[in-house]
Amino acid sequence: MTTGSGGIRARRLKDAAILVLLAASSLLLLLYVAFSDATRVAEQIQTEKLLAQGRLLQGEIERFVRPGLPIHQFVGFPAQAEAAREADPLIGAVGLHDTAGRPVFPGWEAPDCDAARATPVRAAASAAMTCLTGDAIRVALPVADRFERVGDIVLTTPRRAVAAQVERIFASLLAVVLAVTAAFAAFVLAVPAALDGARRWRRIGFAFVAAFLGTTIVIVGALVGIYSDGAQARATALSRSLAIRLDDVVAYGLRFDDITGIDALFSEYRQVHPDIRAAALVVDGRIRARSGGAEIGAPWVADPGDFNYAVTVSAPGAHPVVQVRVALPRSTVYVQVARSAKNFAALLVACGLIAGILMGAARAAQGEDGDGTAPARGEAVGALVTPVFFLAILSEHLCYAFLPQTIQAAAAAAGLPAGAASAPFVAYYLAFALALLPAGRLEGRVSARSLILAGLVLSAIGLGVMAGAASLAGGQFWAALTARGLSGIGQGILFIGVQGYLLATASPARKTRAGGVIVFGFQAGMIAGMAIGSLLVSSLQPQGVFTLATLVAAAAALYVRLALPALGASGRPAPDAAAPLGRVVATLLRDRTFLATILLIGAPAKAVLTGIVLFGLPLLLARHGLPKEDIGQMTMLYAGAVILASRLASARADRTNDTTGLLVQGAGLTGLGLILISLAGGGPTALAVAGVTVIGLAHGLVNAPILTHVVEARIAARVGAANAAAAYRLLERGGHVLGPMIVAQVFLLAGQTFVAMAWIGAVILAAGLLFLVLSRRADDGGAAEAIP
Structure with missing residues (x-):
């Protein structure tokens, strides 16, 4: 009795260890991908800050060289570069290079970047080159006179400095994950042993979902803070940069009325940062120079719909009080936060799928399912x-x-x-x-x-x-x-x-x-x-x-190797027929119903998946400047729609045995989705998103029911259901193979344009209609006829 009790206790501890290991792995995976996404967003924000500071320097140097003065005579560069570094402490190096890449001012240079790893970025009228290496973010902006490029402004930030800011926040989140994992372990051990398997797993499942969602809420809260602070960081850094540039005027007691070009400075500031609503020089509460907002001489009034930034230029207690004021619409920040949150939501779905599938496997492995x-x-x-x-x-x-x-x-x-x-x-x-x-x-x-x-x-x-x-x-x-x-x-x-x-x-x-x-x-x-x-x-x-x-x-x-049990001989069904698969395929291809199914529905669906969703569409979206994460998330929508529609279609096919209607609906929706994608070339990307989602719903109506349609056809009784299924799976791969080939040839003939999607969609619609007509004739004609 004691031995039996000890064995049960040992098994419970083993089961609990497996569950806790899975829970810890899932939560740590969630934390890791959140950390990776936060670091990526922080690096994007820092790149934007480098570009903004670089454009300010670029404008000042180009005003000097456009009259024909040589770039090496711009003696104010060290002071300007130091102001940029003071405004943004994350900037590691600022350099001015000539066309040969040599530093114009000794001691002020930035490291080179492998051109093969550089990413071109175009904004406003200037071109910039950003480069992400293993240890630094590097931004180079060309400096040109009236005729040609005469040099480059180069700014760099150590990636380690950016990562360190994110790591400080995620160190506390790691402690949260460990605490949640410990609480989950205690709960699993505390579940009464007397409960039956279903009730026990229901309680454990609820506890795991609560742990996962609770951790997610904490991580999301931290990420929103990171994203919100980062979205405002560029405006804060540029505000400080403007204040530093005006510091000498205040320090030497000069009158702003005697200084020319201040309004131009603020106008240039808004060109560099077009998201801001207004920027102004405020002296004793009244606007002295501005770009956007109220008129000169009017008091500065903060709008509740803006984030307002104030950097005081004058010394504490000095008069007049000189400030640089900037207003950034809150909606701009919220849009940027929402975009970053969208990326994390995609990661959350991925981690949730991994966790759910692995927990289901653990339940089945323990024999309590x-x-x-x-x-x-x-x-x-x-x-x-x-x-x-x-x-x-x-x-x-x-x-x-x-x-x-x-x-x-x-x-x-x-x-x-x-x-x-x-x-x-x-x-x-x-x-x-x-x-x-x-x-x-x-x-x-x-x-x-x-x-x-x-x-x-x-x-x-x-x-x-x-x-x-x-x-x-x-x-x-x-x-x-x-x-x-x-x-x-x-x-x-x-x-x-x-x-x-x-x-x-x-x-x-x-x-x-x-x-x-x-x-x-x-x-x-x-x-x-x-x-x-x-x-x-x-x-x-x-x-x-x-x-x-x-x-x-x-x-x-x-x-x-470790967890999947081998099937015994008695558990494996005998093949329906001993005929070679080649003979089975030849027999099936002489059947009109099977031939219509594979040529008009099955193969085209696979061709659309491989040729468009996985090959052609990513190329088109990349050419239109869509980030890789957006391309990946668009394909996620396709897969999610397939899962949703497939669950409903599988249950309906088993309940009604009406697979023909499902297949025709799938073909029609596929054609509609391709037509929607074709409209994205001259319209919003949302049309491509809608088109991909519709195609996913369409393929969900096809993927599972089509195999049932094949094995329940009359010809399957002659060759065997298993052989018919194997032959169909083999032949439908022809669509997989042909998809990328067809799309590549269409791109060669018509160019990489969205219009080609409409023509392919028309072909899919025609195939679906033809399949419907042939299916009705087969039903009316009794037994399926073979092509002689």
Whole structure:
């Protein structure tokens, strides 16, 4: 009895340790991605501050050189540079360089930047070059006379100085995470052992959700403070810069009436910082010089709708009291905070998915999920295998927000035409499709678990090659081509293994929902991968993100090795037919119903996913200046819409058996979504967002029901349902392969424009209508006819 009691106690401690480890991992992941996003935003704000200070210096030097004076005679540069550094303590170096990159004034220079890592930024009438290296943020602004560029203003900030400000805040947040984790551990241990599994897990689940949401609220509060302070930091720094420039006038007792150009100085200030409503020199409460706001001589009145900044220029107690006053609309700050909060919301969704899926797997692994019936056991196995597919897809999509641009740059470096950028994408999907056939045959001889493990290892190797390809210069493209092929083979083998694992355990009444597990795992992995990868790339660089993806795939392989049970022989269904898959495919392609399904619905849906959502649209959005994080979040909306619609469509298909109507609706919505995207070229980006979301809803109506449509067709009774499903999965990959090729050719012929999306949308709509007509004829004609 004592031994039994000790064994139960030991098991409870083990279970509690696993749950606490998962909770701690989830909360630390949330904290890490929040820290990365906060650091990225802080660096963006500091870059804007460098640009603003640089433009002030640029304007003053250009006024000197435009009459024809040589740049090295601008003797006021050291004083101006020191004023900029005093106004913003984070500025590490300020330099004035000639066209050859040599410092004009010894002792005032800034480090060089690798041009290959520079990002061009254009604002107003001046061009600037920003460069983010491993240890510094560098901004260079050209100085030109009336005829040519004569030098550059260069400002730098150590990245460590920016990170240190964020770290001070997140050190306290780390303490909060550790405290919440300890409280969760205490709660898990305190749950009575006498409770049945369902009630116990319900309490633990509520506690985990409360811990996750509570931590999120604390982190969000800290982030809003960081974002709000950062949004106001540029106005504060420039206010101090203006005050420093006027300090000599006050210090020497000069009259502002005797100084010319003060109004021009404030006008230039607003040009540098157009977000502000007004800037003014205020003497004893009345406006002496201003840009925007009230007239000269009027009292300065603070508007409640503004953030108001005041920097006193005169000494304490001196008269008159001289101040620089700046008014920044609160709405401007709130918009910037909302944009940063949007990025964190995307990360929150990603972390929530990871946490929820892993907690579900932990529950299933401990044997406390369900009532012991066959459907419940199937759901438990689905909960165990879902993290595998989820992590595999997540590892692939960590790099998709920047992969098209990276490969396009690698193709250009290798001297290849622009159309070659689609080749690695084609290689991935072609390798994926070709791997399905041998993997499907192997699944009858080896365990599905072995296929899953082999697929993950190959995928990890492919991602590792991509991580190492960044240092190959011109050979990067060919390495990427090889790497994507390896990953495609791995993902194809993995897909067959996961599908076989699920079909071997799902009850007949829930076959569409079993397919929905694959759909959910794919879309959830896409959401998490795109959210995390698109935001981490700014700090880790593409090579670092590829390395992270390799580690995720390797971790999934380790999970399979340690936690996923092998299926016994009795648990695996026998194949429906022994005919070779090639003969099965030939038989299916002579059936009008199957041929219409694959050519008019299945393959076009996959082509739209790979050719437009993952390849063409990111290129178009990047050309229009959309940040990587926005591109990634747009793809997240697609995946989220797929998950939402797929859940509803799967349940409806199992309940009504009306898969034809769902497929036709999916085709129609796909065409509508593409047309909406085509309008984004001449309109707001919101149209592209709406179009991608509609396409996601459309594909959610297609992805799971289409497999049920195939296996319940009359021809499936002749070749076997399993063989029909395998043949369909193989053939639909043709859409994956053709998608990037077709879009690349459309871009070559018509240019990289949004208009091409409308033509593709029209083709999809026509295909959906034709499928509807053919389906009705098949229903009216009785048995499906084979094409002779």
